[in-house]
Amino acid sequence: MPQDYRVPHLTTALKGPLLELEAHLLNHSHAIEAWFRQEFRDTPAPFYASVDLRNAGYKLAPVDTNLFPAGFNNLHPDLRPLAVQAAQHAITQACPVTDGVLIIPENHTRNTFYLENLYTLKDIIESAGYEVRIGSINPEVTEAQTIDLPSGNSLVLEPLAREGNRVGVTGFFPCAVLLNNDLSAGRPAILEGIEQVLMPPLDLGWSSRYKTHHFQHYANVAKRLAELVDIDPWLITPESMQCGEVDFKNPDSLERLATKVNEVLAKTGDYYHEHDIDCKPFVIVKSDSGTYGMAIMSVQSADDILKLNRKQRNKMSFAKEGLTVDKMLVQEGVYTFETVDEAVAEPVVYMIHNHVIGGFYRIHTGKTATDNLNSPGMHFEPMSFQLSGVLPDQTQGPDAEPNRFYAYGVIARLALLAAAYEIKHSKTQNR
Amino acid sequence: MPQDYRVPHLTTALKGPLLELEAHLLNHSHAIEAWFRQEFRDTPAPFYASVDLRNAGYKLAPVDTNLFPAGFNNLHPDLRPLAVQAAQHAITQACPVTDGVLIIPENHTRNTFYLENLYTLKDIIESAGYEVRIGSINPEVTEAQTIDLPSGNSLVLEPLAREGNRVGVTGFFPCAVLLNNDLSAGRPAILEGIEQVLMPPLDLGWSSRYKTHHFQHYANVAKRLAELVDIDPWLITPESMQCGEVDFKNPDSLERLATKVNEVLAKTGDYYHEHDIDCKPFVIVKSDSGTYGMAIMSVQSADDILKLNRKQRNKMSFAKEGLTVDKMLVQEGVYTFETVDEAVAEPVVYMIHNHVIGGFYRIHTGKTATDNLNSPGMHFEPMSFQLSGVLPDQTQGPDAEPNRFYAYGVIARLALLAAAYEIKHSKTQNR
Incomplete structure (x- = not known):
């Protein structure tokens, strides 16, 4: 079992044996690291980023990539x-x-x-x-x-x-x-x-950037990494569809959104069925250009959209700084099966340059595994180094606990690479 | 009080209030870091190095700079x-x-x-x-x-x-x-x-390199750093004199060595006297080109040299791989006032590129504060991160324990910079 220190060895909330996907990524760490090194040489990483991940056990995927991360004080x-x-x-x-x-x-x-x-x-x-x-x-x-x-x-x-x-x-x-x-x-x-x-x-900036572009780039790089390590790209890619402009006060517009929601639910349901995943599909509907925790909802059926009350519709119409939401992203919901002190938690990974520099858990005691956790009431728990023992001279033997955090660092850097392609693409366009 | 994380915040063996010199370096960390950044931009650091330090409280100085460090497994x-x-x-x-x-x-x-x-x-x-x-x-x-x-x-x-x-x-x-x-x-x-x-x-490599050259470069950069932060360069510089070729079997040659020893002892004694330092000066005599823990001795008077027995003279005549020692370095001895579990200890700091990447204590239960510790019977104690508390979310307040290890990282990088000048100088010579 390779010990991989390429990303810090941090304690994660999950205990027990490594999940298959995590173990697979750890086992291919040398190939993965060489690939990242070459990719970032050709496509330089942005100065910094934080990536929200969801680990459903059978699937590990980014759900938000922030190119202007706050929260450095939580590391x-x-x-x-x-x-x-x-x-x-x-x-x-x-x-x-x-x-x-x-x-x-x-x-x-x-x-x-x-x-x-x-x-x-x-x-x-x-x-x-x-x-x-x-x-x-x-x-x-x-x-x-x-x-x-x-x-x-x-x-x-x-x-x-x-x-x-x-x-x-x-x-x-x-x-x-x-x-x-x-x-x-x-x-x-x-x-x-x-x-x-x-x-x-x-x-x-969110005034020019669309999440769907990010997730298109992400799907491309995820496909290439999946080929490299021979896994199904679905395992690391959230299904994402742009819905175009949505006016939450217009029934036709909501109908169109509901159709997209159904599409993503059906696709996800089919995959779950084929692969014996015993979960109910859900979908996240969010603003396509920055949410800051607003204008985001978790839905389990198209009906949830059609039955929105006026207050909910209003909430979805306004994001940060009073900006009216226009385009919406409909994204496959990824369960988070991690908990900290019995509260649901999702890991947030921080990067500077092309390096993972830490992470923390976003925790919400009032939410469930399908909810958006970036909302009032959340709190943070910094991840610390996994202590290898009480004695400082205890060296890691070959049977040492493997670095669970490694897989998180891989998927977070994959999202970072997608952002690097966004930057490259925006530069090409502006020439 | 600035918290400085430029080098890892590691636990050191010394407890109690920060010594004056350490505090002074910490208080000037921003100026020091900017200076190092510019220096290493102009004079790139070697790939790696380890530096043995001695902390006498009133003085903190490098005593050996290894450009081919082993011991990475001790970090x-x-x-x-x-x-x-x-x-x-x-x-x-x-x-x-x-x-x-x-x-x-x-x-x-x-x-x-x-x-x-x-x-x-x-x-x-x-x-x-x-x-x-x-x-x-x-x-x-x-x-x-x-x-x-x-x-x-x-x-x-x-x-x-x-x-x-x-x-x-x-x-x-x-x-x-x-x-x-x-x-x-x-x-x-x-x-x-x-x-x-x-x-x-x-x-x-030690076949071409002389320690006296290193310490000459060190004295130069130490002088410049001392000016930058307004301290006496003596506080961070060990007095070093090349003795030229010494034949330990020739009385005249030993006499010449004894004279140099006396010179360094007298200079150090004068400084101690002027500054009310209540210690007995001592001197380290070592091969000028790599010792590997051999051909090194700690002496307190010229008599110690003149009274060497045959076995001791033989020992000083042969270094690693049977290479006959010729040139000798006479260096001011720096007390180590650090102990780990009551045994004397000296910190060894590791660097890759221009970054401090860790350190450990070299510990010897059978030696005293004036001895060379790099000798059979030594053992190592890796330095670990200074735990800020039991709870992972405890953030460092402004009254947090200052980073004692910082000063060690500064002096070690100063020795690294001296090595960078050695490389620059050797390249110029070979042109």
Whole structure:
């Protein structure tokens, strides 16, 4: 049994023998790692990403890929050196000569969870040896303001300024600009046509990006990985269909959505039946362009769509920052069979550059295995290193517990690779 | 108090408040990290190194820098992802297109400690997604042989072959060749003039390298770092003098050595006196070109040299592989005030590329604070992550225990930078 340390060896919630798929990926780790290395050499990874996974045991798949991850503060502090090392390489690759990084954050100035994340992100990049300052595009930030955080740390937000073709804050216009704002509110004019290196590029903001594109790229790379290790691509790919524009107040439009839902349910049901999977298919309906936990629902039949009440229809019509939802994605629901303290949990894997740098469980005590867990009431449990024993000198023997987290790192990086293809594709289009 | 995660947060043997020097380095971590980043950009680090440190409390200094480190198996398994990530970047930088790495090991085929190290090193590079095979220059290795290791793993040694200007093993002549053989026995003809990338270069083997050169480079970079953070360079620099050729059987030669010993003792004594350091100066006399724990002695007066008996003189005359010692290095002895389970201990820090990837304590129950610990009877204790608490979600508050290990990572990387200058210098000379 190969021990694979390519991704950190973290404790996962599942106990017991390795599931077949996880074992299969572990057994093919060398081929997988060589493939990723070559893929990311040709198609560089975005600066960072977090990927929500669902592990149904018989299937392990990404359900959301976030290119502007928050939540760095939820990672275990022991993993910090991995993040620092990866950040140094990501910045060196994007902008070899820079000595500074400007971060453009989300506009929330009172969400302390978000601001703690921002502090951690800043600290990671500073620890890599860069000067970091934060330039906000929030119109309420008109002068430098210091925000004290519950952790005891503090953060300075400064208003973002533009000088010619560069953006920055007073006296600081570095070559590297890191977006930690998903641009749900649209492409800010101040960022158009800047000559600095913007990571990730403007086109990857939710104002321009569609999840269906991501999942199309994902299906392509998943198919290639599946061929490499000889598995059915279904085992790692969620069936995804774009539904086009949906007006939740228009019965015809809802009818069309219900038809798509039926299609995905039928396809999934057929597969379950063929392969003796004793589960009831379900479907996730979500905005095709960023949800931030809103405009998302789990349905088990087309009727669930047709019987939506007014409140539910309203909820589905508005996503973050008041953006009206237009296009919808209908995606096969993947059960999460992981629990932490009896509450349902889904793993979220964090990456910087092409490296897995940690993960945590999103846990919801009030939800079930078919629900979206990214909703109010959730909490986080950082994954820590799997302790190999009490004594520090205990080395891992050949019968050591295999790295369950490895499979999660593979699928998360596969989603990262899909995002890399999105970036490549957007660059080709803009030429 | 900045929390610095640039190097892993590991448990060190010292308890109690941070010593002044450690605290000073921690407080200047951002400046230090930016400086290292720029230095290593201009002067790339060797592929790997391990550095022996001594922490006397008032002084923290490197005493040995090994460019062909063994002992990777002594690092804590939790730290493996750091090593894998760093190896991937080191290989990408040296040889962007290679898919394979050939390792040339030491000639011991029966030293299982060494072979376990070799297995771990191979595993690190394989985990980074490269094919790895081992080509031995040991004349006894005439065909591929599989060696079973105590850990349950096994290793295949193959005879190194040369085809034109490339070396390799049957069907495997990759662009990247990694030396894990310190070349004490001389420069192997088979490696001269190869067109592959040899890491580190042939000139850095002990057959061509002198410790005094390393410590001269070290003194230079230490002086610059000391200026940057405004400390006395003495605090991080061991006084080192080359003694030239010493024939331990010739009284005149010993007399000359005794004079140098007196010089270093007097200089150190003066400093102790000026700064109220209540310790007795001592000196380490060692071979100027690799010792492997042999040909090294700790002396407290010139008399110790003049009164050497025949057995001691013989011991000092022969180093590894029967090489006659000629040039000697006389170096200020640095007390080690660290103990593990009441035995004296010195930290050994491992680096790949320009990243600290772990460390362990070398411990010797039969030695004192002035002795060389790299000798029979020593054992190793891997450093593990400093557990921040029992609960995995406990985040590090601003009053969290500071990263004591940070200072060790700084001094070790300073020695690594000195080695990088050695490589640069040897390349310039060979042009």
